[in-house]
Amino acid sequence: MRVLLTGGAGYIGSHTAVELINAGHTPVIADNYSNSCPEVLNRIKEITGVEVEAHEIDMCDAEKVDKLFATGAFDAVIHFAGLKAVGESVSIPVQYYRNNIDSTLVLLDAMTKYGVANLIFSSSATVYGNPERLPLTEDCATGGCTNPYGWTKYMIEQIIRDAAKANPNLSAVLLRYFNPVGAHASGRIGEDPSGIPNNLMPFISQVAVGRRTHLSIFGNDYNTPDGTGVRDYIHVVDLARGHVASLPYCASHKGSVEINLGTGTGYSVKEMAEAFARVNDIPVPYQYAPRRPGDIDACYADPVKAKELLGWEAQLGLEEMCRDTWNWQKNNPNGYKGAN
Ligand code: NAD
Numbered sequence: 001m002r003v004l005l006t007g008g009a010g011y012i013g014s015h016t017a018v019e020l021i022n023a024g025h026t027p028v029i030a031d032n033y034s035n036s037c038p039e040v041l042n043r044i045k046e047i048t049g050v051e052v053e054a055h056e057i058d059m060c061d062a063e064k065v066d067k068l069f070a071t072g073a074f075d076a077v078i079h080f081a082g083l084k085a086v087g088e089s090v091s092i093p094v095q096y097y098r099n100n101i102d103s104t105l106v107l108l109d110a111m112t113k114y115g116v117a118n119l120i121f122s123s124s125a126t127v128y129g130n131p132e133r134l135p136l137t138e139d140c141a142t143g144g145c146t147n148p149y150g151w152t153k154y155m156i157e158q159i160i161r162d163a164a165k166a167n168p169n170l171s172a173v174l175l176r177y178f179n180p181v182g183a184h185a186s187g188r189i190g191e192d193p194s195g196i197p198n199n200l201m202p203f204i205s206q207v208a209v210g211r212r213t214h215l216s217i218f219g220n221d222y223n224t225p226d227g228t229g230v231r232d233y234i235h236v237v238d239l240a241r242g243h244v245a246s247l248p249y250c251a252s253h254k255g256s257v258e259i260n261l262g263t264g265t266g267y268s269v270k271e272m273a274e275a276f277a278r279v280n281d282i283p284v285p286y287q288y289a290p291r292r293p294g295d296i297d298a299c300y301a302d303p304v305k306a307k308e309l310l311g312w313e314a315q316l317g318l319e320e321m322c323r324d325t326w327n328w329q330k331n332n333p334n335g336y337k338g339a340n
């Protein structure tokens, strides 16, 4: 299939491009590089031998998106494009709503106009807010998001559900990611956050490489076995393969469906820091710090629906997550900047 990846130069998009090529598909990337850089295209070529077609486009620019679709002949779209920093979304909420929602509306218009029927959307476990029960199944209550970023995901899900109801040709898979971590085993592509990382794994690996002195563990009085927050970390290559597995399902169904992409296993912050140190034989000093506002005790998926509908389940464990994160970090201590 010829698959448009909006935001395809980003962390999850670049890994998905590689897995699509491995599975015989043709990814086409559209990205404005607001949180990525074109160097990723060279890296994808190194890994796969394939030069990916890429377009520098803001997905909110309706005219340019129309032109892209006019000649694109896409069989499906995976919509990764979006701003994703939780804290930043609190400071500049209007930009988050505008970018994430406008890009989706522009995309849906173009898909309708050019008869592209299959859409896979990057949603997030954040739509569950404070989980009503664990593990989270797709029919758990959504809403109660703690930040504007989360609300954009919640709202976009609803927009896509409504669009699929109104357009009987549209098929949409709303993938609710849990916590993506890790990198491609080659160490050539990975997560490259700008500034001080908000997320746990990039922070841990920057401590390990010496860019930060220690990890601050946000809270040790949560209602979890060791008091630190529990999350469902999923290797980004597993996550990427979940998108590949979603394509045939999407193409053979109509309407919209929500599917969790997680492992079903939760690990605590303390367990993650200690596993990283053990697997990579490198110290990860940590100190306890106050809770981070908006954080919840625990969040992990029931992954059964993904297995039933997509025939997909996560294969890679904590060891691979820690090993591959470190392999990427130590080979690219400054990310894609100063590329080697
Ligand atoms: P990322 O920032 O690495 O990738 C997003 C890409 O979208 C970037 O390359 C960015 O330049 C691009 N982009 C942003 N706005 C755009 C626009 N208007 N037009 C064109 N390109 C645009 O993030 P990621 O981690 O790869 O996340 C991909 C998607 O998955 C996002 O929608 C994110 O919200 C969602 N998600 C991520 C996580 C996570 O923890 N990484 C968890 C759940 C959901």
Ligand code: UFG
Pocket (backbone or CB within 6 Å): 084, 086, 124, 125, 126, 150, 177, 178, 179, 198, 199, 200, 201, 203, 215, 216, 217, 218, 219, 228, 229, 230, 231, 269, 292, 295
């Ligand atoms: N944590 C620390 N110290 C740090 C960073 C994080 O202790 O320096 C802790 C957090 O308190 C939390 C856990 O590590 O308990 C994971 O935090 P992350 O920021 O890595 O991830 P979150 O679960 O908070 O959020 C992530 C994504 C969101 C997404 C959400 C649900 O960042 O985009 O998962 O899918 F919405």
